[in-house]
Amino acid sequence: MALLNDRPDALVAARLPLVDREQAPLTVRDLYPSDRDASNITKTLAGSPDTLGALAPFLAQVMNPTTLDLATKEVVVLRVSAVNRCAYCVPTHELAARRAGLSPRAVAALASPQPPAAALEGAHRVLARYCDQLVADAGSVDDALLAELRGHFEDHEIVELTVLAGAITMLNYVAGVAAPPLDPWTVAER
Amino acid sequence: MNDLDGSVREAIEGGLLGERLWLYSNYHCNLACAYCLTESAPAVPRRRLPAEAMKAAAVEGEELGFGGIGITGGEPFLRRDLPGLAAELSELLPVLVLTNGTLFAGHRIDRLDPLRDRDVTLQISLDAATPIVNDPMRGPGNFERVVAAIPRLLERGIGVRVATTIYGQDEDELDTLRDLVGYLGVRPDDHVVRPTAARGRAVQAGLGEQAGVEELPAEVTVTVDGLFWSPFAPTVRGGRLDTDLLVSRQTAPLSAGVRKMLGLLGRAPTAEAARFK
Numbered sequence: 001m002a003l004l005n006d007r008p009d010a011l012v013a014a015r016l017p018l019v020d021r022e023q024a025p026l027t028v029r030d031l032y033p034s035d036r037d038a039s040n041i042t043k044t045l046a047g048s049p050d051t052l053g054a055l056a057p058f059l060a061q062v063m064n065p066t067t068l069d070l071a072t073k074e075v076v077v078l079r080v081s082a083v084n085r086c087a088y089c090v091p092t093h094e095l096a097a098r099r100a101g102l103s104p105r106a107v108a109a110l111a112s113p114q115p116p117a118a119a120l121e122g123a124h125r126v127l128a129r130y131c132d133q134l135v136a137d138a139g140s141v142d143d144a145l146l147a148e149l150r151g152h153f154e155d156h157e158i159v160e161l162t163v164l165a166g167a168i169t170m171l172n173y174v175a176g177v178a179a180p181p182l183d184p185w186t187v188a189e190r
Numbered sequence: 191m192n193d194l195d196g197s198v199r200e201a202i203e204g205g206l207l208g209e210r211l212w213l214y215s216n217y218h219c220n221l222a223c224a225y226c227l228t229e230s231a232p233a234v235p236r237r238r239l240p241a242e243a244m245k246a247a248a249v250e251g252e253e254l255g256f257g258g259i260g261i262t263g264g265e266p267f268l269r270r271d272l273p274g275l276a277a278e279l280s281e282l283l284p285v286l287v288l289t290n291g292t293l294f295a296g297h298r299i300d301r302l303d304p305l306r307d308r309d310v311t312l313q314i315s316l317d318a319a320t321p322i323v324n325d326p327m328r329g330p331g332n333f334e335r336v337v338a339a340i341p342r343l344l345e346r347g348i349g350v351r352v353a354t355t356i357y358g359q360d361e362d363e364l365d366t367l368r369d370l371v372g373y374l375g376v377r378p379d380d381h382v383v384r385p386t387a388a389r390g391r392a393v394q395a396g397l398g399e400q401a402g403v404e405e406l407p408a409e410v411t412v413t414v415d416g417l418f419w420s421p422f423a424p425t426v427r428g429g430r431l432d433t434d435l436l437v438s439r440q441t442a443p444l445s446a447g448v449r450k451m452l453g454l455l456g457r458a459p460t461a462e463a464a465r466f467k
Contacts, residue, residue, distance in 0.1 A: 019433060022434060023432060023433045023434050024433070024434065024437065025433050025434070025435075025436035025437065026403060026419060026434075026435060026437055026454055027437055027438065027450050038217075045432070046433075048436075048439055049433075049436060050438050050439050050440055050450075053355065053450075079266065105288075190234065
């Protein structure tokens with residue numbers, strides 16, 4: 001399975017406009033960090049400030065650690081992005097997943113188009129399979145896999161992980177259409 | 191009562207929000223002024239705000255507590271439906287239409303008959319008392335057409351204000367212009383003098399003063415592209431719309447965008463403090 005488009009580097013032009021800081025609409029100006037540039041996905045979404053203004057707190061909620069730690073969240077983010085073949089999100093979240101504590105081997109497996117089972121253990125292994133089936137089958141997950149997932153996660157956590165998978169799919173779609181270049185810090189760290 | 195429950199009226203009375211609801215009718219123009227905020231010209235995309243959207247905004251604006259309607263562009267009177275539309279909106283609120291005043295020569299002024307004795311005022315741009323100073327910025331023949339139009343409009347019972355944009359005229363020139371405006375029948379209170387905003391084409395011409403959220407009074411402005419902070423906000427540079435003063439892409443219902451505007455008001459100076467009007 002190939003990525004939808006070649007991995008964009010920082011010099012490739014986006015297909016939809018990137019809204020720079022000086023053009024940031026009033027209601028989302030605060031979402032541009034003061035100490036560094038905003039991400040290119042933020043700049044893409046800023047073209048529709050009402051959407052970005054509503055999404056930002058929602059995404060912060062679903063991506064932040066709760067009873068689920070950051071590493072578990074990054075398993076979902078990276079695996080869903082890989083299955084959706086997101087050329088912007090996969091490299092971006094390879095770095096985020098490493099920062100969250102996932103091993104280089106696990107990150108490489110999650111970022112691969114192939115099912116990553118062998119490189120993962122325990123809850124993360126089941127969760128990756130869950131993401132694969134969830135995205136590939138448009139939300140359909142068989143009873144056996146759900147039962148297996150329940151062996152590792154509480155029901156409320158499964159709700160949270162599933163909402164996260166949907167939110168990331170949405171961002172994958174935006175990035176797929178807009179094709180934002182990789183952020184400079186992602187290019188630098190890779 | 192709308193769901194903003196008097197907040198707009200309070201903001202207007204408190205001087206935080208301009209009382210006029212602005213509607214950008216279109217972006218094209220028969221002129222191509224050197225300092226134009228919107229890079230308007232005959233061949234630019236028209237980006238018309240549909241008449242039904244203008245009416246709906248005006249109806250809701252009146253309910254929310256706005257005290258007037260402003261129509262600007264582009265040149266609004268390039269729209270054939272504009273005189274009738276302005277007359278219809280004036281049944282809700284007083285209407286001010288910003289125009290270059292050059293489309294009313296000869297029998298063409300008859301198109302404005304729906305505005306006779308209505309609460310509609312035309313704000314016409316005139317920058318100097320001579321064509322030598324006025325026309326280089328606004329185009330050949332502009333001075334002559336405007337000076338001819340103003341008395342004819344007044345004779346027909348159509349209100350006129352004059353707006354002067356400053357780009358280097360000295361006080362003597364402005365005094366002479368004030369005399370001319372009075373001679374044409376316009377009261378001193380109906381002559382607005384304001385600086386050039388450093389936005390749009392003025393930036394390329396090296397003209398104007400900084401005009402961002404700190405300088406511009408808050409005035410709800412609806413365009414086909416969304417709801418903006420001020421009528422000086424939905425500017426165009428290099429063919430691209432500026433979004434730095436965009437508040438919301440949602441303009442219907444008007445209250446949705448206005449609510450976001452109200453949320454920003456504490457960051458801005460009061461209307462009295464601002465020089466752009």
